[in-house]
Amino acid sequence: MSMSKDFEGWLSSSKLPAIIRHFGTPFHIYDEAGIIKTGEKLKKLFSGVSAEFQEFFAVKANPNLEILKIIKRLGFGFDCSSEPELFLARSVGATANEIMFCSNNTSSGEFEAANKFGGCILNLDDIAMVPKVPIFPETICFRYNPGKRRTGNSIIGNPVEAKYGVTHEQIINAYSMARDRGAKKFGLHTMVCSNQIDYLYVIKTVKMLLKVVNMVSNKLNIKFEFINMGGGIGIPYKPDDKPFNISALAKEAKKLLDQFEKKHGYAPMFFMESGRYITGPHGVLVTKVINTMDKYKKFVGVDVSCISSMMRPAIYYPEGGYHHISVFGKDKGPFETVNIVGSACENSDQFGRDRELPKISEGDIILVHDTGAHCYGMASNYNGRLRPQELMLREDGSVERIRRAERLADYLRTFSFKKLNV
Numbered sequence: 001m002s003m004s005k006d007f008e009g010w011l012s013s014s015k016l017p018a019i020i021r022h023f024g025t026p027f028h029i030y031d032e033a034g035i036i037k038t039g040e041k042l043k044k045l046f047s048g049v050s051a052e053f054q055e056f057f058a059v060k061a062n063p064n065l066e067i068l069k070i071i072k073r074l075g076f077g078f079d080c081s082s083e084p085e086l087f088l089a090r091s092v093g094a095t096a097n098e099i100m101f102c103s104n105n106t107s108s109g110e111f112e113a114a115n116k117f118g119g120c121i122l123n124l125d126d127i128a129m130v131p132k133v134p135i136f137p138e139t140i141c142f143r144y145n146p147g148k149r150r151t152g153n154s155i156i157g158n159p160v161e162a163k164y165g166v167t168h169e170q171i172i173n174a175y176s177m178a179r180d181r182g183a184k185k186f187g188l189h190t191m192v193c194s195n196q197i198d199y200l201y202v203i204k205t206v207k208m209l210l211k212v213v214n215m216v217s218n219k220l221n222i223k224f225e226f227i228n229m230g231g232g233i234g235i236p237y238k239p240d241d242k243p244f245n246i247s248a249l250a251k252e253a254k255k256l257l258d259q260f261e262k263k264h265g266y267a268p269m270f271f272m273e274s275g276r277y278i279t280g281p282h283g284v285l286v287t288k289v290i291n292t293m294d295k296y297k298k299f300v301g302v303d304v305s306c307i308s309s310m311m312r313p314a315i316y317y318p319e320g321g322y323h324h325i326s327v328f329g330k331d332k333g334p335f336e337t338v339n340i341v342g343s344a345c346e347n348s349d350q351f352g353r354d355r356e357l358p359k360i361s362e363g364d365i366i367l368v369h370d371t372g373a374h375c376y377g378m379a380s381n382y383n384g385r386l387r388p389q390e391l392m393l394r395e396d397g398s399v400e401r402i403r404r405a406e407r408l409a410d411y412l413r414t415f416s417f418k419k420l421n422v
């Protein structure tokens with residue numbers, strides 16, 4: 001899935017300068033129609049995979065309330081990893097069965113928050129959490145870490161090294177302990193890879209989940225309500241990346257669940273927690289060039305820092321974190337090779353390195369593509385840099401500001417002094 005042709009056309013039309021004049025730069029802008037279209041496509045493809053399909057959108061991918069309202073209207077649930085994310089999901093009306101609480105290294109306060117307002121589906125990340133859940137729910141899920149049985153990638157890490165999940169050796173005991181605490185319904189979750197663009201890898205994950213379900217069922221004589229393949233469906237960040245073959249994944253997953261049903265007389269429901277696939281391509285960071293600088297390399301400085309608007313290029317470089325960059329109104333030469341940088345005092349604060357772009361001047365508008373997921377949500381105030389505003393291009397063509405830019409007062413709001421003499 002890439003940005004839609006309509007959004008691409010809008011971004012290169014005279015509408016963008018009008019929006020810039022009105023709202024100023026920098027901003028992330030999201031394409032409502034594109035998000036809806038992708039969500040509907042996912043629903044259509046996966047609705048036949050099992051008796052019931054449910055997508056739990058990973059709130060961390062884009063925690064803007066207006067985005068979450070769109071997700072709710074699509075009929076999706078929410079994968080939450082913290083108390084504020086639970087708050088956001090509940091704010092848009094998510095009910096207990098529409099929230100998967102997928103935290104890790106969970107505190108007792110988080111378990112309490114998860115249990116409020118009718119609770120949610122608890123997805124436990126460690127066997128040590130079983131005795132710590134204050135009120136054990138009827139339905140419980142565990143995050144499985146296959147260890148040496150699978151390879152991960154640079155974002156999520158090698159499973160053997162990763163901090164996530166219950167190990168293969170612990171998994172039967174985990175369900176047994178949960179059953180002893182009163183659980184009656186069971187789910188199995190995993191997430192072994194992130195931004196994976198090969199659907200065959202994800203199919204292996206579905207196969208692996210069904211194998212573990214089989215193993216635990218045989219040992220403990222329990223049935224599984226659902227398997228949850230997590231997120232991790234990739235998008236083509238680079239122009240020559242191939243798009244993920246989502247219909248092949250749906251087809252193959254259905255085959256696997258049908259085979260399971262033939263053998264066992266039932267099949268678990270199929271859940272996923274996509275974030276990036278749904279919103280990633282439908283966002284763009286719009287920023288203005290404020291300096292062009294000649295050092296040992298040519299640097300183009302823009303009016304927002306990479307760290308305060310989208311950390312991905314800073315933290316995943318050099319293996320990942322690539323975002324395509326274009327220049328508004330310029331697609332012809334002469335070209336030059338430049339690094340597009342922000343203002344933070346960190347050399348990793350670079351949106352793109354050694355990019356061949358049409359010659360850039362001060363005042364030009366730079367578009368950083370695919371910022372609809374894991375961008376604003378990851379941004380930081382490091383260096384006293386303030387996060388930008390977020391806009392939404394609505395389906396009806398209007399543009400709405402859905403989050404204002406941070407101000408100095410926001411940066412200072414947590415300074416409250418309490419003196420203690422001991």
Ligand SMILES: Cc1ncc(COP(=O)(O)O)c(C=O)c1O
Nearest residue numbers: 058102231232233273274275276
């Ligand atoms: C538990 C869990 N589920 C889902 C996701 C969403 O991943 P993606 O946006 O790559 O689909 C993440 C992302 O890190 C995650 O940690």
